[in-house]
Every structure is written in structure tokens, then in C-alpha cells.
Amino acid sequence: MGILERFGEKTIAFLEYLGGIISLIGETIRSLVHAQIRYAETFVQSYELGIGSLLIVLLTSLFTGMVISLESAQQAVQYGIGSLVGGAVTYTSVRELGPMLTAVVVAGRVGSAIAAEIGSMVVTEQIDALRSMGLSPVRFLVVPRLLALAIMLPLLTIFADIISIVGGMWIAQAYAHINPASFISSARQAVGFDDVVKGLFKSFIFACIIAFVGCYQGLSTRGGAAGVGRATTSAVVISIILIFGTNFIMSYFLFGGH
Amino acid sequence: MEPTIYASLEDVTLSFGENVILKNCNLKIVRGAITCIVGLSGAGKSTILRLLDGLIEPSSGHVYVDGHDLCHTPERKLVELRQKTSLAFQFAALLDSLTIGENVGLPLREHTALSDEKIRHIVDDALESVGLRHIYDSLPNELSGGMLKRAGFARAIVTRPELVLYDEPTTGLDPIVTNLITDTIIRLRQKLDGTAVVISHDLHSIFRMADYVAMLFEGAIIAYGPREEIRTSSNPFVQQFLTGNEVGPIPV
Numbered sequence: 097m098g099i100l101e102r103f104g105e106k107t108i109a110f111l112e113y114l115g116g117i118i119s120l121i122g123e124t125i126r127s128l129v130h131a132q133i134r135y136a137e138t139f140v141q142s143y144e145l146g147i148g149s150l151l152i153v154l155l156t157s158l159f160t161g162m163v164i165s166l167e168s169a170q171q172a173v174q175y176g177i178g179s180l181v182g183g184a185v186t187y188t189s190v191r192e193l194g195p196m197l198t199a200v201v202v203a204g205r206v207g208s209a210i211a212a213e214i215g216s217m218v219v220t221e222q223i224d225a226l227r228s229m230g231l232s233p234v235r236f237l238v239v240p241r242l243l244a245l246a247i248m249l250p251l252l253t254i255f256a257d258i259i260s261i262v263g264g265m266w267i268a269q270a271y272a273h274i275n276p277a278s279f280i281s282s283a284r285q286a287v288g289f290d291d292v293v294k295g296l297f298k299s300f301i302f303a304c305i306i307a308f309v310g311c312y313q314g315l316s317t318r319g320g321a322a323g324v325g326r327a328t329t330s331a332v333v334i335s336i337i338l339i340f341g342t343n344f345i346m347s348y349f350l351f352g353g354h
Numbered sequence: 355m356e357p358t359i360y361a362s363l364e365d366v367t368l369s370f371g372e373n374v375i376l377k378n379c380n381l382k383i384v385r386g387a388i389t390c391i392v393g394l395s396g397a398g399k400s401t402i403l404r405l406l407d408g409l410i411e412p413s414s415g416h417v418y419v420d421g422h423d424l425c426h427t428p429e430r431k432l433v434e435l436r437q438k439t440s441l442a443f444q445f446a447a448l449l450d451s452l453t454i455g456e457n458v459g460l461p462l463r464e465h466t467a468l469s470d471e472k473i474r475h476i477v478d479d480a481l482e483s484v485g486l487r488h489i490y491d492s493l494p495n496e497l498s499g500g501m502l503k504r505a506g507f508a509r510a511i512v513t514r515p516e517l518v519l520y521d522e523p524t525t526g527l528d529p530i531v532t533n534l535i536t537d538t539i540i541r542l543r544q545k546l547d548g549t550a551v552v553i554s555h556d557l558h559s560i561f562r563m564a565d566y567v568a569m570l571f572e573g574a575i576i577a578y579g580p581r582e583e584i585r586t587s588s589n590p591f592v593q594q595f596l597t598g599n600e601v602g603p604i605p606v
């Protein structure tokens with residue numbers, strides 16, 4: 097009985113969460129359709145988000161590219177197929193690791209900051225003040241952050257892809273004496289332009305997840321400073337889980353069939 | 355002539371969880387008049403202003419402002435309606451990412467087509483009227499609580515709204531600024547023929563500016579009337595509140 101009740105409560109809480117996020121998405125789309133966009137704020141957010149995340153994105157992708165190259169080069173050279181290393185590194189970077197790692201890093205850095213900022217605006221009545229002035233918090237806060245993420249995350253992903261391939265190329269040469277020309281020609285064979293586009297599409301979806309979850313957690317903050325802390329943590333946890341989940345689903349439909 | 359009603363609470367009950375804050379509360383706000391609400395700390399005065407601004411919904415009952423029922427109205431419509439009303443928050447609630455000048459000018463920038471220059475001019479005037487100068491470019495976290503409160507006050511009056519809700523506009527301010535703010539509220543009412551609801555604990559300024567006084571106690575308005583009527587009321591609750599006596603029907 098107790099278990100059933102608790103299960104029911106959890107189900108209701110989940111449905112409420114889902115409903116909340118969906119209505120947030122609906123209101124955001126309405127704002128976008130009516131072109132109610134604060135361009136200056138969007139620009140500032142994009143700039144801060146992009147510049148602020150660039151270094152950490154570059155570092156994580158560089159080391160990831162290097163480690164994939166290290167592992168695959170070791171195996172490949174043993175079996176005499178060192179010419180395939182470029183393909184392996186590029187393939188995994190562009191299709192999976194570039195978009196995923198960038199999204200996870202940005203969820204940790206930016207998703208948390210969005211939830212914390214909006215959450216503290218809730219507890220200090222700044223959100224009520226906006227509503228009271230006849231300004232929609234969605235138009236004022238959510239839309240610029242969503243747009244900034246939707247523009248910058250794919251851009252950061254492009255940088256991540258490139259640096260991870262360059263790092264891989266360097267290790268392949270230094271460690272397994274695979275020359276860059278053969279690395280690149282193998283990369284070209286393995287990965288087409290459509291793979292790059294699909295990877296960027298993924299990162300666009302991840303951007304939406306980070307923005308909506310961060311904003312929603314922030315807006316539904318209750319209970320002072322501790323509430324802001326909880327909102328921040330759950331924004332990161334929930335968006336990372338959703339990123340991994342949707343990544344699998346998207347890979348299945350985008351790449352799985354072929 | 356019978357005064358016309360601009361806003362009202364009708365049989366409003368509001369609870370947060372188990373905690374009943376307002377119980378069948380009725381209140382009328384007369385058009386073009388200043389109505390002061392008094393009551394104990396935690397009685398639900400700020401809650402009444404939030405209801406009148408449509409920021410929260412009652413558990414039951416109705417809230418009318420200028421003929422519109424604010425209950426069961428979608429947020430989109432409320433956002434529109436709120437442009438005629440403004441609320442000066444008890445703790446200012448300025449946006450801390452904007453400067454004081456940007457905060458005060460925000461409603462003008464968003465809702466009017468005025469030029470930046472004109473807005474700057476109006477904002478300077480509004481800041482001046484609450485005794486704040488030279489803080490146009492300061493950020494909220496660089497100011498004292500009293501200064502923030504006054505900037506919040508300036509933001510609330512800058513659009514000349516039909517209904518202004520002031521939540522303890524003078525609490526915690528020095529006597530001179532208190533007079534300045536009280537004068538500003540009176541002046542705005544006369545000049546614009548606007549309606550105001552003021553929450554205050556400051557009896558001196560209440561009896562200077564109020565046209566009507568309402569007393570909130572245990573979730574309902576237990577006394578309401580023109581200022582003189584309340585001042586001379588024989589209601590033991592009102593008497594005790596006005597004299598600040600510890601002995602009486604209001605438990606301490």
C-alpha cells in the first residue's frame with residue numbers, strides 16, 4: 097500500500113514536471129513566433145556563454161581526440177591497419193563525442209548558471225517584479241538564453257570536432273608514425289558532410305534541453321538559498337541524463353538505419 | 355456622490371498548504387482615493403497586494419481590478435492587465451543585473467515608444483522625487499536597503515499607472531525621506547487622479563495621506579472606513595492597534 101501510494105505520488109510529480117516543461121516550451125515558441133526577441137540580451141548571453149565555455153570545451157575534446165587516437169593506433173598498428181586510425185578518430189568525434197562532450201560540459205557550466213541565476217531571481221522576488229511590470233519572464237529571460245545556447249552550442253561543437261581531430265592526428269603521428277596525409281584521407285573516407293550536419297543537429301537538440309531544463313528548474317525554485325542550490329544541482333543532473341538518453345535515440349534514428 | 359470602486363476582493367480565501375492566510379476577506383478600493391491597509395506583521399497585507407496585482411490566485415473567491423476578474427485569467431492576459439497597475443515591493447525587488455537607471459526606466463523602455471533621452475529625463479525626475487540623485491549608474495548591490503526601496507518606489511510610479519500598490523513604502527526610512535515619499539504619494543494621487551493602496555505601519559503618515567483605512571486581522575478586514583471614522587473608532591481592535599497597547603483583544 098505504502099509503495100503504491102509513493103509510486104502514485106512520484107508519477108504525479110513526474111507528470112507535473114512534464115506539463116510544466118511543455119507549457120514553458122509552448123510559451124517560448126509563442127514568443128519566438130511573435131518575434132518578441134531581445135537581441136542585445138541574446139548577444140550578451142551568446143558572447144558570455146561562447147567565450148566562457150570555449151577553453152574547457154577545447155581542452156576536453158583535445159584530450160578525448162588524443163586518447164581515442166592512442167587506443168586505436170595501438171591496436172591498428174598491431175594489425176597493420178594504421179591507415180584507418182584517422183577514420184576512427186574522426187568518426188567518433190563528429191558523430192558522438194564532439195556533440196555529447198560539448199553538451200555535457202556546457203550543461204555543467206551554463207545550465208547550472210542559468211538555474212542559479214533565475215532561481216535567485218525567484219527568491220528575491222525579481223521574477224514577480226517582472227511579471228508585475230507586465231513583462232513575461234519567458235520573453236525576458238528564457239528566449240535569449242535558449243537562442244544563445246542554440247547558436248553557440250553547435251559552434252562550440254564544430255571547434256570541439258576540429259580540435260579533437262587535430263589532437264588525434266598529432267598522437268597518431270607521434271606515437272604510431274601515421275602521417276597526417278594518410279590520417280586525413282582516411283578521415284575523409286569515413287565521414288561525410290551529412291555526418292557533420294547530423295552531429296550539429298544533435299547539439300542543437302542538446303542546447304534546447306540545457307536551456308529548457310535550466311530555465312524550468314530556476315523558475316520553479318522554492319525556498320531560499322537552499323532552494324537555489326537544489327535547483328542548480330537538479331538542472332545539471334536532469335539535463336545530463338536527458339542528453340545521454342536523447343543522444344542514444346537520435347543516433348539510432350540518424351545513423352542506426354544505415 | 356457614491357464613490358466608485360476601482361478594485362475589490364470578494365470573499366477571498368487563501369491558504370498556503372495548511373496555513374490559512376485570508377478567510378472570506380472582503381475589501382473595496384475606491385477609485386481615485388488612497389486606501390491604507392494596516393495590520394499585524396504577518397497578517398497577510400503583502401499577500402493582498404499580490405492578489406490585486408494578479409501575481410497569486412486566491413484558493414476561492416474573486417479579485418476584480420477595473421472590472422476584470424483576475425482569477426482564472428491566463429498569464430498572457432494578466433501580463434497585459436498589469437501594465438495599468440504597478441506594485442512597489444516591500445523589499446524593492448530590483449533586477450540586480452541592471453543599473454538603477456535601467457531598472458527604473460525598464461517599464462518605459464518596454465511599454466512605450468519614448469526616446470532614450472526622454473526616458474532618461476523621466477527617470478531622473480522619478481529618482482529626484484524620492485531624494486535619490488547621482489545613482490543612475492549604480493548597481494543594486496552597491497546601495498543600502500533604504501535606497502533600494504526608494505528606487506523600487508520610483509520604478510513603480512514611473513509609468514503613471516492607474517493603480518499603484520505600495521508595500522510599506524516608508525518602513526525603515528528616515529523621517530525626512532518618509533515625509534518626502536508620503537508627499538509624493540499624495541501628489542501623484544492629486545495630479546493623476548490615480549488610485550493607490552498603501553500598506554504602512556507608520557500611523558503619522560497614514561493619517562496624513564489616507565482617504566480610507568482598512569484594518570486586517572486574522573484573515574479578514576475587521577474595520578474599514580474614511581480616515582476620521584477609523585481614527586475615532588470605538589472598535590477595541592482598532593483602538594488597541596492605534597494606541598499600541600499590549601493589553602486588549604489582540605493577543606500579543
Ligand SMILES: Nc1ncnc2c1ncn2[C@@H]1O[C@H](COP(=O)(O)OP(=O)(O)OP(=O)(O)O)[C@@H](O)[C@H]1O
Nearest residue numbers: 370373375393394395396397398399400401402444
Ligand atoms: N509563498 C508563501 N508560502 C507559504 N507561506 C507564505 C508565503 N507567502 C506568505 N506566506 C505566509 O503568509 C502570511 C502573510 O504574509 P504577508 O507577507 O502577506 O504578511 P504581511 O502582512 O505583509 O507582513 P509584514 O508586515 O511583516 O510584511 C505569513 O504568515 C507568511 O508566513
Ligand SMILES: [Mg+2]
Nearest residue numbers: 399400444521
Ligand atoms: Mg509585507
